[in-house]
Amino acid sequence: MSADFDVVAGNDDAFARAMRAAGFLDDEMAIHGKGGWYHPAHPQFGVEQVSGDFFDGRAARSRCLRLTVKRDAAVVLPSVEDMIADRLGQHEIAAGDPSMLQQALALFRLSEGLDLDYLHRRITEEGGNPAHLRLS
Known part of the structure; x- marks a missing residue:
């Protein structure tokens, strides 16, 4: 990590x-x-x-997750699709470092209800390879 x-x-x-x-x-x-x-x-x-800008303006802010930590405080997290795409893009940049790919695979395997069309688009925009997730 x-x-x-x-x-x-x-x-x-x-x-x-x-x-x-x-x-x-x-x-x-x-x-x-x-x-x-x-x-x-x-x-x-x-x-x-x-x-x-948020993921260079390519990510949809409407997909963010707002996590309330106190009644009046929250942390806003990117969608899991955007995090997977970011890790796969970083994997391509850091050739030979398997940790980014491992992070993307872990997020992918743990997630339910992913928007696969959005994920594929975002992986491509980040310069990643959708084949790592067996997405065509």
Whole structure:
């Protein structure tokens, strides 16, 4: 696993204030990449603020899952189809690293009710190979 969480935040300053308030520190040594944060209690895991539009504007925001963690707070996660497509695209970029393919396969096997047409399209858009999932 990559051991980091990618976050898309619309307001850089607000995101930085929230991370500091939660006890996170700037990753000054860039262990986890540019724009990274880590929590001293769990330094092996990073949080990276990624830039750009959500999956370069190709993913459907309407497919996101809103996970309520408290009455007034939620985390919005990409659809599992978008996560699978991202991992397969990363697998093609990181040739020889099987971890991305393993992550995509695990997500695919654990998921129910996938929209296979959307998944196939997204894998192709991310530069991945649908044949890894036996999708034609």
